[in-house]
Amino acid sequence: MIQHSLINCRSSPPFSFLLSSFFIFLTGTKTHAHKIFDEMKLQTSEIIPLTKPKTRRKTRTVIAIVALAFILTIIPLYFPYSQNYNQLSLSFQIGFQSLDHNTIGSTTTPPQPNNPSLRDQGAEDSPKNIPPDAPAATSANSTSTNEKRGDGEGKRTSDDEEEVVEEKKCDLFSGEWAPNPDGPYYTNTTCYAIQDHQNCMRFGRPDLGFMKWRWKPDECELPLFDPIRFLELVRGKSLAFVGDSVARNHMQSLICLLSTVGHPVDMSKPKAGNRLYVYTEYNFNISIISSPYLIRTEKTVPGDIATPFNLFLDEFDQTWTGKIQTFDYIIISAGQWFFRPSYFYLNRTLIGCLYCPESNVTHLPSSFSYRWAFRTAFRAINGGAGKFNGVAFLRTLAPSHFEGGPWDKGGDCVRTGPYKRNETALEEYNLEMYSVQLEEMRIAQKAGRGTGGKLRLFDATKMMVLRPDGHPSKYGHWPVANRTIPNDCVHWCLPGPIDAWNDLLQELLKREVKKQSKIT
Numbered sequence: 001m002i003q004h005s006l007i008n009c010r011s012s013p014p015f016s017f018l019l020s021s022f023f024i025f026l027t028g029t030k031t032h033a034h035k036i037f038d039e040m041k042l043q044t045s046e047i048i049p050l051t052k053p054k055t056r057r058k059t060r061t062v063i064a065i066v067a068l069a070f071i072l073t074i075i076p077l078y079f080p081y082s083q084n085y086n087q088l089s090l091s092f093q094i095g096f097q098s099l100d101h102n103t104i105g106s107t108t109t110p111p112q113p114n115n116p117s118l119r120d121q122g123a124e125d126s127p128k129n130i131p132p133d134a135p136a137a138t139s140a141n142s143t144s145t146n147e148k149r150g151d152g153e154g155k156r157t158s159d160d161e162e163e164v165v166e167e168k169k170c171d172l173f174s175g176e177w178a179p180n181p182d183g184p185y186y187t188n189t190t191c192y193a194i195q196d197h198q199n200c201m202r203f204g205r206p207d208l209g210f211m212k213w214r215w216k217p218d219e220c221e222l223p224l225f226d227p228i229r230f231l232e233l234v235r236g237k238s239l240a241f242v243g244d245s246v247a248r249n250h251m252q253s254l255i256c257l258l259s260t261v262g263h264p265v266d267m268s269k270p271k272a273g274n275r276l277y278v279y280t281e282y283n284f285n286i287s288i289i290s291s292p293y294l295i296r297t298e299k300t301v302p303g304d305i306a307t308p309f310n311l312f313l314d315e316f317d318q319t320w321t322g323k324i325q326t327f328d329y330i331i332i333s334a335g336q337w338f339f340r341p342s343y344f345y346l347n348r349t350l351i352g353c354l355y356c357p358e359s360n361v362t363h364l365p366s367s368f369s370y371r372w373a374f375r376t377a378f379r380a381i382n383g384g385a386g387k388f389n390g391v392a393f394l395r396t397l398a399p400s401h402f403e404g405g406p407w408d409k410g411g412d413c414v415r416t417g418p419y420k421r422n423e424t425a426l427e428e429y430n431l432e433m434y435s436v437q438l439e440e441m442r443i444a445q446k447a448g449r450g451t452g453g454k455l456r457l458f459d460a461t462k463m464m465v466l467r468p469d470g471h472p473s474k475y476g477h478w479p480v481a482n483r484t485i486p487n488d489c490v491h492w493c494l495p496g497p498i499d500a501w502n503d504l505l506q507e508l509l510k511r512e513v514k515k516q517s518k519i520t
Helices: 002-007 015-044 056-108 140-152 159-169 227-233 245-258 366-381 428-448 497-519
Strands: 175-179 213-217 238-243 275-279 284-290 295-299 309-316 329-332 342-346 349-354 391-395 455-458
Touching (some): 245 497, 309 366, 366 428, 391 497
Parallel strands (some): 238 284, 309 342, 329 391
Antiparallel strands (some): 295 309
């Protein structure tokens, strides 16, 4: 009986009701006893009892014993329940809520992939996994709960918040390379923009499988580049590529992909290093501006790019910053030039150098000038060089893939297929330079919030570290007798993996256009 009472204690009545019931029972029992006693008295006057009549005192004793037993039985059963009921109820509620959160979280927040190449890079995601301009991450449980309950107030999130959620669900930069038997979408015979050192097909590269891959983000499908759709996105706009020869490589890939529907008019001055191409039907223009250091530089020997450069780390390069107000979109990038011998200046004062012969000058690492260069470039974008109303993208470092030695000691890139993420890692100077870019970008994004600056991430590093097969190697030129030409494991074959950058660019521009349409 006790066991049965404990099992059913949750349905027991409140104690006040039990106590009232007990007193009613007790009162009723006493009244009934009085009636019996009175009847016994009446009976003694009529018949002779066979035993000694029961007295009222003994009846009261029996009642008291029954009452005591009742109290001793009810109170231990009730009081443990009454003291713990609220706690038990709360525990049940928390348990069900936790189950609810975990269930929702597992369906709306896919697990992040294990990416060894970014495992030790801190917090992009640390950024390293999560973009730095994203809002602070919340737990899967809290995110799922907010989605389920409509921010707790039954109100919908704003359009901007919905857009952020949409973008967070698809991290374009974390993924794998997937086979694409339909590629490539142009050849070295259909696109005139391919330079010889990228023209791997012309110079006899025997394997063509490197052209038959596409970038596949983990959490969504990235649409392939659609030239007509792209041109509609940029109708009436201007796009500038600012950086070194890899930036030019990217621009040439874009022109080749667009060549299936049209060719631009070259509006550049003869023999000019920087080029301007106009798609007149769409009133769209593309510029390539050579600025390998992104900042003001001087050659120590005029006309000789093989000699050290003077880098004025805190001064703008007017080649591009002087035109910044004319651009709707800018893609900035920089990389390999920062490993060349150079002298560093701040406030027009020599403060150090890289690979210089002078012993009386402070020798500093390449990451020092790299950090300063991006800091200064971002300052220009955030209004330091004039009002910029467009959107700037940082295209992060595209790693080189020299194996068997450095570039000038026989290093080569002979692989014929991409890596999986668990087969390689971003290491040494590539990792350091990538980290510098992300750190300086986060700082600039915070600074730009007060000035309306729009600085976005275009992460090419995670995808390109997996593509050692995409470089020209020795297939960027014809062999030259009695001459050793270094293998090219820095630039990218066209067609080749770099074409996927324009799949990304199309998606990034689509998001910007969508955001702008919601604002206006």
